[in-house]
Amino acid sequence: MAEPAKSSPLSELRIALPSLPMRLQEVGRFVAANDYDATTRSMRDLAAEAGADPAAFTRLAKAIGYSGWDDLRAALTEARRPSQTSPFSGRAKSRRHGPHADVALVTDKLEAEAAGLPRISAHAIVEAARALHDAKRIWITGYRSCRSVAELLNYELRLFRPEQVQIVGTSGPDDLDLGAFRPGEAVIVIGFLPYTHASVRVAQAAYRAGATLIAIADSLSAPMAEGADHVLLFEAASSPGFFPSLTGALAIAQSLAAVTFSLGGTAAKKRLQDTEARLAAAATYVSEKG
Amino acid sequence: MAEPAKSSPLSELRIALPSLPMRLQEVGRFVAANDYDATTRSMRDLAAEAGADPAAFTRLAKAIGYSGWDDLRAALTEARRPSQTSPFSGRAKSRRHGPHADVALVTDKLEAEAAGLPRISAHAIVEAARALHDAKRIWITGYRSCRSVAELLNYELRLFRPEQVQIVGTSGPDDLDLGAFRPGEAVIVIGFLPYTHASVRVAQAAYRAGATLIAIADSLSAPMAEGADHVLLFEAASSPGFFPSLTGALAIAQSLAAVTFSLGGTAAKKRLQDTEARLAAAATYVSEKG
DNA sequence: TCGGCCATGAAACATTTGTTGCACGCATTG
DNA sequence: CAATGCGTGCAACAAATGTTTCATGGCCGA
Numbered sequence: 001m002a003e004p005a006k007s008s009p010l011s012e013l014r015i016a017l018p019s020l021p022m023r024l025q026e027v028g029r030f031v032a033a034n035d036y037d038a039t040t041r042s043m044r045d046l047a048a049e050a051g052a053d054p055a056a057f058t059r060l061a062k063a064i065g066y067s068g069w070d071d072l073r074a075a076l077t078e079a080r081r082p083s084q085t086s087p088f089s090g091r092a093k094s095r096r097h098g099p100h101a102d103v104a105l106v107t108d109k110l111e112a113e114a115a116g117l118p119r120i121s122a123h124a125i126v127e128a129a130r131a132l133h134d135a136k137r138i139w140i141t142g143y144r145s146c147r148s149v150a151e152l153l154n155y156e157l158r159l160f161r162p163e164q165v166q167i168v169g170t171s172g173p174d175d176l177d178l179g180a181f182r183p184g185e186a187v188i189v190i191g192f193l194p195y196t197h198a199s200v201r202v203a204q205a206a207y208r209a210g211a212t213l214i215a216i217a218d219s220l221s222a223p224m225a226e227g228a229d230h231v232l233l234f235e236a237a238s239s240p241g242f243f244p245s246l247t248g249a250l251a252i253a254q255s256l257a258a259v260t261f262s263l264g265g266t267a268a269k270k271r272l273q274d275t276e277a278r279l280a281a282a283a284t285y286v287s288e289k290g
Numbered sequence: 291m292a293e294p295a296k297s298s299p300l301s302e303l304r305i306a307l308p309s310l311p312m313r314l315q316e317v318g319r320f321v322a323a324n325d326y327d328a329t330t331r332s333m334r335d336l337a338a339e340a341g342a343d344p345a346a347f348t349r350l351a352k353a354i355g356y357s358g359w360d361d362l363r364a365a366l367t368e369a370r371r372p373s374q375t376s377p378f379s380g381r382a383k384s385r386r387h388g389p390h391a392d393v394a395l396v397t398d399k400l401e402a403e404a405a406g407l408p409r410i411s412a413h414a415i416v417e418a419a420r421a422l423h424d425a426k427r428i429w430i431t432g433y434r435s436c437r438s439v440a441e442l443l444n445y446e447l448r449l450f451r452p453e454q455v456q457i458v459g460t461s462g463p464d465d466l467d468l469g470a471f472r473p474g475e476a477v478i479v480i481g482f483l484p485y486t487h488a489s490v491r492v493a494q495a496a497y498r499a500g501a502t503l504i505a506i507a508d509s510l511s512a513p514m515a516e517g518a519d520h521v522l523l524f525e526a527a528s529s530p531g532f533f534p535s536l537t538g539a540l541a542i543a544q545s546l547a548a549v550t551f552s553l554g555g556t557a558a559k560k561r562l563q564d565t566e567a568r569l570a571a572a573a574t575y576v577s578e579k580g
Numbered sequence: 581t582c583g584g585c586c587a588t589g590a591a592a593c594a595t596t597t598g599t600t601g602c603a604c605g606c607a608t609t610g
Numbered sequence: 611c612a613a614t615g616c617g618t619g620c621a622a623c624a625a626a627t628g629t630t631t632c633a634t635g636g637c638c639g640a
Contacts, residue, residue, distance in 0.1 A: 010510055011521065018497055018517035021587055033511040039330055040367045043628060053589050058629060069628060077330045148442035148540075155435050156533050243446050243544060243551075247407070247537045250438075254533060261533075286485040286513055311617055333598060343619055348599060359598060 009066075009075035010035060016064045024063055027056045031076075039077045043069050120234060120252060128230040129259035131212050132157075135186035139177065139211075141168045141202045142190035149190050149216070149249045156257035160264055160271040168202055178202060181209035189228075190253075192218035192236040192244055200224050216252055218244075232256070299356075299365040300325060306354045314353055317346045329367045333359055407541055410524060415542060418520040419549035421502045422447075425476035429467065429501075431458045431492045432480035439480050439506070439539045446547035450554060450561040458492055468492060471499035479518075480543075482508035482526040482534055490514050506542055508534075522546070 010032060017028050030050040031038045038046060047054040061072035132138055138157060142150030150167055157165040168177045168187075178201065181187060187206035191199040203224035206213045215228040218236040225231045234248025261268050300322060307318050320340040321328045327336060337344040351362035422428060428447060432440030440457055447455040458467045458477075468491065471477060477496035481489040493514035496503045505518040508526040515521045524538025551558050 014510060014515055014521065015517060015519065018494070023588065029511060029516075036372055042626080044626080054628080055589075055630085059588095082326055145442055145445050148438040148445070151441065152435055152438035152536060155438070159533075243449075243548060245544065246442065247541050247544070250540050251537050254535065254537070258533060286487055286490055313618065332596075334596080344597095345599075345619075349618095 008079045009072060010079065012064055020060070020063055023052065023056055024060045026050070027052050027060050028064075031057075031060070035076055036080070039073055039080055120248065120255075121232070122255075124230060124232055125252060125255050126259055128214050128232060129256055129263060131214060131230060132186050132188075132256065132260045133263040135184065135212060136164065137182070137185040138165045139168050139181065139185065139187045139202075139206070140165070140190075141188065141199055143196045143198050145243070145246060146190040146192070146199075146249065149246060149253050150188075152250065153188065153190075153253040153257060156254070157260065159275050160261055160268040162271070162275070178205040181206050181211045183210035184212075185209075186212040186214060188214045188216065189224045190216040190249060191222065191224055192234075192249075193222070195223050203228070216249055298369045299362060300369065302354055310350070310353055313342065313346055314350045316340070317342050317350050318354075321347075321350070325366055325370070329363055329370055407538060410538065410542055410545075411522070412545075414520060414522050415545050416549055418504050418522060419546055419553060421504060421520060422476050422478075422546065422550045423553040425474065425502060426454065427472070427475040428455045429458050429471065429475065429477045429492075429496070430455070430480075431478065431489055433486045433488050435533070435536060436480040436482070436489075436539065439536060439543050440478075442540065443478065443480075443543040443547060446544070447550065449565050450551055450558040452561070452565070464488060464492065468495040471496050471501040473500035474502075475499075476502040476504060478504045478506065479514045480506040480539060481512065481514055482524075482539075483512070485513055493518070506539055 013028055013032060017025055017032075020028060027050060030046070030052070034046070034049075037049075043057045044054045047057060058069045061067075061069045064072070066072040066075065138161070140150045140154050140157075142148075154165060154167050171177075187202065189199050189203045189206070200223045203213060203215065203226070207227040212230075213228040214230045214232070215222065215225040216232045216234070217225050218234060219225070220231060220233065232252045234252055236244035236246070236248065261272070264271075303318055303322055307315055307322075310318060317340060320336070320342070324336070327339075333347045334344045337347060348359045351357075351359045354362075356362040356365070428451070430440045430444050430447075432438075444455060444457050458464055461467075477492065479489050479493045479496070490513045493503060493505065493516070497517040502520075503518040504520045504522070505512065505515040506522045506524070507515050508524060509515070510521060510523065522542045524542055526534035526536070526538065551562070554561075
């Protein structure tokens with residue numbers, strides 16, 4: 001197995017967890033979930049709340065390499081100490097080379113993306129959401145890396161409008177769907193430089209069919225934004241690194257879904273509840289509480 | 291005399307400080323300056339470090355209205371508890387109405403997500419990227435809304451490592467792939483509350499097979515984080531709205547891909563160029579300038 | 581089926597914890 | 611000067627803490 005990144009006692013615990021006896025697993029999970037209480041309250045106290053034997057805590061600590069519960073708790077306490085300023089509070093710009101160059105790359109990227117998000121136009125999103133709300137049917141398009149955003153949008157919208165939403169090209173060649181666009185329907189196209197021919201074709205087809213065209217793109221001059229009723233802009237190139245950033249597009253997509261849901265009112269809420277109930281019945285999710 | 295707004299035990303202490311005997315003032319200042327140690331270490335321990343008598347701590351507590359040191363410490367502990375007063379949970383609940391309610395919803399959401407991004411651990415990402423770099427093969431898993439993140443990661447990694455990356459379950463039932471995990475390979479599992487059974491199964495299979503397990507999750511106590519060699523945390527619930535936020539997960543995925551690419555050096559760069567050349571030859575993209 | 585092993589809970593253990601009683605020092609007051 | 615009150619350190623106390631031991635019960639291999 002690869003080196004187990006033993007930065008914090010919590011990760012050591014997590015790594016060792018599966019190989020532990022059942023009772024120690026329970027206690028270990030409890031500690032991981034309540035690590036603040038673990039550092040402040042007493043062992044017996046925790047044991048009572050976790051419904052376990054006090055001895056289990058000592059055994060857990062020893063099982064993952066500490067001399068005892070006191071030792072483990074001391075490690076947890078140190079890991080939680082607030083004075084250690086989070087390594088990325090903004091002034092991490094200093095070192096750009098050396099062994100930490102990769103870290104700097106990531107922090108720069110994250111900061112740039114965080115700065116870009118609030119620049120998204122909330123008004124435009126709300127208007128686009130209204131258009132989606134009014135649409136009889138919603139088509140979604142996104143190729144290559146934008147495919148992921150398209151699929152998330154598809155997923156979330158289908159949670160409360162199952163029959164009226166679909167991704168272009170899921171049931172055959174794209175061209176088949178292109179002929180199905182109708183006035184009163186909405187077509188969402190997601191893309192950024194370099195633009196794919198396919199996405200442009202979809203946009204043009206939507207325009208010619210008289211459908212409402214919503215473009216999520218990185219520029220007003222993007223080819224699929226031509227003739228679009230709504231254009232939602234994000235910054236793809238704002239972040240350093242080699243791949244264009246998609247967080248902006250994703251944030252737009254999620255906001256769009258959230259507002260559209262909100263516009264749907266009680267009807268949408270009921271559909272969502274139905275869907276959730278169905279998932280619960282199929283035991284899709286792991287039951288809460290550990 | 292009106293009671294002086296006893297918001298926190300720390301402020302009670304500060305207010306009462308001047309009217310206390312000299313020795314208790316010293317101890318009181320020490321507690322105020324080291325309140326984290328006050329909640330975690332023992333009274334005698336603190337006394338030794340402060341150069342004071344242990345009894346002084348008990349007397350201090352009683353002097354400012356507590357039944358004893360234990361009582362004071364309990365108050366300090368509660369005041370420090372991290373879960374409460376998250377910057378967003380408080381005011382996000384105040385649902386605004388009126389014509390701009392939807393706009394407010396979007397801006398709140400975007401701001402919250404922007405604030406969440408820099409909290410991602412860059413170090414953890416770099417370490418996980420190293421693991422990916424060393425892996426002979428990379429499996430990616432994500433169900434439901436996390437599917438989109440999984441597919442983006444798959445897409446970007448395949449740009450420069452085409453034959454070694456794939457999503458679990460693309461070529462048949464998931465179970466087929468679960469048996470294919472091998473030591474030296476890496477398995478990435480993406481998920482957040484509520485966790486799907488399927489993703490947990492994949493994580494467990496990866497662990498049992500001895501593969502390097504990388505979890506992208508919203509909590510250290512997520513079931514698929516158990517036994518993971520690397521855990522990358524994002525905040526799914528931090529944003530208001532109805533769907534959990536995925537921008538954090540997406541940012542992690544993109545950073546992961548970027549760093550992994552960077553580690554790949556010239557070899558990776560060459561693969562990426564090859565891929566781009568092939569796409570250009572297939573005329574996938576719209577030529578620049580329109 | 582037996583024997584050994586391991587996980588688990590209860591109880592006994594030594595240690596540490598917070599507290600309190602006591603004596604001393606110092607300042608103030610009659 | 612003597613008496614009084616308060617602040618302070620020391621040491622002894624009971625309670626609580628973490629640890630260890632032991633007995634029990636279930637599991638797997640021989």
